[in-house]
């Protein structure tokens with residue numbers, strides 16, 4: 001019987017060094033392996049400063065998570081690139097690179113599918129298939145980094161910011177996500193600052209409170225999308241479990257513990273949650289709480305139930321929030337021409353006859 005191989009991309013640098021010591025090799029060999037991995041090398045045989053004997057031992061003990069690009073779509077203005085990636089078990093995930101003034105941002109997936117059932121979201125249509133491993137999350141960052149540096153020498157800095165907003169609810173894959181955050185922040189891997197990482201949740205209150213105690217100063221983004229429980233229940237099944245007030249209380253607790261301002265995501269849907277009364281209700285709920293509201297005109301998905309708000313309603317909603325003293329940003333609408341709503345591109349791919357895995 002063969003032993004199951006360990007995904008080396010899911011290990012902390014010290015765990016890799018320990019692994020090398022267990023093979024009766026020196027710890028510095030572990031450092032060399034880490035270097036290769038975070039340069040994007042996906043085959044032990046290409047780690048050419050390691051003796052062949054060590055490469056053989058590595059192959060016998062470890063594997064490197066497979067996250068292979070199968071399609072790449074660039075927006076017309078080249079500022080957004082969406083990657084469709086194939087995993088070892090033939091599942092498909094996606095991640096998106098967005099170019100901002102302050103550096104490249106990667107939006108990555110944390111699960112295959114999602115069980116949260118938000119009715120405006122394509123990713124949840126098939127339910128939760130499985131959690132992504134630590135290595136598969138890291139694999140998305142390395143794929144994007146490699147592609148960016150191949151694409152343009154001046155962009156060698158690669159990914160600077162990470163947002164966990166692709167398919168999946170990060171707090172529903174809690175342990176793997178926590179390890180991934182610690183790993184991607186580690187100075188021997190990619191050293192991404194916690195302050196440049198945003199985790200987005202649909203409002204899993206216990207997970208938010210647990211996250212507050214982790215001591216990681218990342219930004220927490222809460223997908224609110226409704227100014228009261230009734231609206232939220234119409235569009236997000238999770239609203240039956242957690243009330244708006246409890247979510248905001250958990251957000252305040254997060255702020256107290258970490259000092260990090262909460263971002264509230266609010267996707268505007270025509271005549272559902274985009275009225276002036278909704279903006280006023282939000283103003284009352286968030287009064288005096290140092291937070292930020294991202295207003296996002298929704299991308300209409302295939303068979304979508306909801307319509308995008310008119311420009312007029314978007315503007316009135318935003319202005320009302322501002323007049324109530326709230327900090328509001330209308331989110332830059334990225335990648336609409338390449339399937340901006342999460343899960344959309346994957347579905348488009350699978351809908352083409354012959355494109356199944």
Ligand code: SF4
Pocket residue numbers: 114115116117118121122123124166167168169201202342
């Ligand atoms: S919006 Fe996020 S939490 Fe909701 S179903 Fe989609 S992926 Fe899951």
